[in-house]
Amino acid sequence: MGEELKLHGAWISPFVYRVIWALKLKGVPYEYIEEDLSNKSPLLLKYNPVHKKVPALVHAGKPICESMIIVEYIEETWPQYPLLPIDPYERAMARFWVKFAEEKGDAVWALFRTSGEEQEKAMKGTLEMLKTIEEHSPDAKKFFGGDKIGIVDIAFGAIGYWLGVVEELLGVALFEAHAFPRLHAWLKNFTEAPKIKENLPGRDELVVFVRSWRAERLLASQN
Amino acid sequence: MVDEVVLLDLWASMFGMRVRIALAEKGVKYEYMEDDWRNKSDLLLKMNPLHKKVPVLIHNGKPVCESLIIVQYIDEVWKDKSPLLPSDPYQRAQARFWADFVDNKVYGVSRRVWATKGEEQEAAKQEFFEIFKILEGELGDKPYFGGETFGFVDIALVTFYSWFYVYETFGKFSIEAECPTIIAWAKRCMQKESVAKTLPDQKKVLESLLSS
Numbered sequence: 156m157g158e159e160l161k162l163h164g165a166w167i168s169p170f171v172y173r174v175i176w177a178l179k180l181k182g183v184p185y186e187y188i189e190e191d192l193s194n195k196s197p198l199l200l201k202y203n204p205v206h207k208k209v210p211a212l213v214h215a216g217k218p219i220c221e222s223m224i225i226v227e228y229i230e231e232t233w234p235q236y237p238l239l240p241i242d243p244y245e246r247a248m249a250r251f252w253v254k255f256a257e258e259k260g261d262a263v264w265a266l267f268r269t270s271g272e273e274q275e276k277a278m279k280g281t282l283e284m285l286k287t288i289e290e291h292s293p294d295a296k297k298f299f300g301g302d303k304i305g306i307v308d309i310a311f312g313a314i315g316y317w318l319g320v321v322e323e324l325l326g327v328a329l330f331e332a333h334a335f336p337r338l339h340a341w342l343k344n345f346t347e348a349p350k351i352k353e354n355l356p357g358r359d360e361l362v363v364f365v366r367s368w369r370a371e372r373l374l375a376s377q378n
Numbered sequence: 379m380v381d382e383v384v385l386l387d388l389w390a391s392m393f394g395m396r397v398r399i400a401l402a403e404k405g406v407k408y409e410y411m412e413d414d415w416r417n418k419s420d421l422l423l424k425m426n427p428l429h430k431k432v433p434v435l436i437h438n439g440k441p442v443c444e445s446l447i448i449v450q451y452i453d454e455v456w457k458d459k460s461p462l463l464p465s466d467p468y469q470r471a472q473a474r475f476w477a478d479f480v481d482n483k484v485y486g487v488s489r490r491v492w493a494t495k496g497e498e499q500e501a502a503k504q505e506f507f508e509i510f511k512i513l514e515g516e517l518g519d520k521p522y523f524g525g526e527t528f529g530f531v532d533i534a535l536v537t538f539y540s541w542f543y544v545y546e547t548f549g550k551f552s553i554e555a556e557c558p559t560i561i562a563w564a565k566r567c568m569q570k571e572s573v574a575k576t577l578p579d580q581k582k583v584l585e586s587l588l589s590s
Binding site: 205214217219220221224225227228231232243244246247250251254255287 | 442443451454470472474478512
């Protein structure tokens with residue numbers, strides 16, 4: 156397909172990276188447009204009028220929004236390197252875990268922007284989520300998708316990597332190897348996989364950015 | 379091999395109704411099992427240990443959970459009749475986006491309309507109409523959200539229609555006055571047998587809520 160493919164994103168966004176990973180795994184070329192989230196482009200607002208967020212994938216001028224919906228679109232449009240199983244039951248299971256990641260992942264995102272009691276609640280939510288996923292984690296050297304990375308790995312991968320960032324930011328250890336051995340091994344495996352490793356934002360840079368972003372927010376909420 | 383299909387559900391669950399409509403559209407024979415929300419069955423806890431919620435579709439002994447995931451599963455398994463999702467990937471992405479919007483926005487705000495009071499309820503009522511106005515905008519002058527045929531987004535949203543009398547009674551407002559296009563669309567959907575036979579009477583839903 157030679158039609159124009161553009162991805163509106165932000166380098167700090169875990170949701171954007173899910174889309175990047177899907178495109179890179181499938182070897183699909185695209186143009187990346189970095190958005191300033193504090194000053195969103197008129198084009199982004201046109202492509203995502205409902206949520207006004209990144210990522211927005213624009214294929215031949217037509218926008219698709221919401222990270223995991225975009226990933227399913229990519230899967231259906233470019234069949235190489237399949238991210239979903241063929242069997243309908245296995246597909247339903249994969250979608251179940253993607254939905255779980257979307258719902259419970261909120262606790263991790265909340266860690267970035269909350270403090271006090273709200274943050275305590277988010278920490279608890281994060282630990283509960285990790286416990287559940289640990290129980291369903293793949294065997295050593297495998298992915299949620301089996302021998303290859305699949306849609307569930309992509310969904311959880313964003314949460315896992317950014318969890319490391321917020322742990323450093325807050326100086327807490329939530330995702331400890333001794334408590335979540337299988338999940339820990341899986342994340343290491345995932346982030347070292349060739350197409351993923353080359354497409355991760357620098358952790359130090361992320362920590363620096365989030366630190367100042369969080370400080371600004373807390374200051375603003377006090378005034 | 380004869381398919382064994384069981385649906386664990388609650389009659390007034392708008393999520394369960396989505397599955398019932400999908401099964402009816404496909405002409406799938408199934409056993410309906412009404413659960414008890416005050417005393418969840420062992421079967422439910424075994425089939426959906428993570429969320430402990432209905433609906434759960436049990437197909438030849440294997441459980442599928444989460445209503446929209448179940449609807450997609452039904453569409454993929456019984457694919458020879460009445461497609462519920464469009465075949466074009468872009469249209470499918472749009473369908474998933476709007477069904478997702480319904481899930482994330484409509485349930486929460488609707489619950490707050492009938493379950494809260496005072497300022498919180500007033501805020502919920504305002505948000506309720508903002509959300510439905512967005513949905514009206516997306517529907518436009520199409521007969522269904524998917525266009526000419528009833529589909530995934532229609533299934534995701536129409537089940538809430540059975541709760542409209544609850545929202546209107548507690549919220550003391552008229553949905554038809556604010557969102558006439560939505561009401562016209564719902565009535566159009568109700569002309570389909572799968573919808574008419576699935577959605578309980580709005581007054582029955584209110585009575586059940588009041589007596590619970």
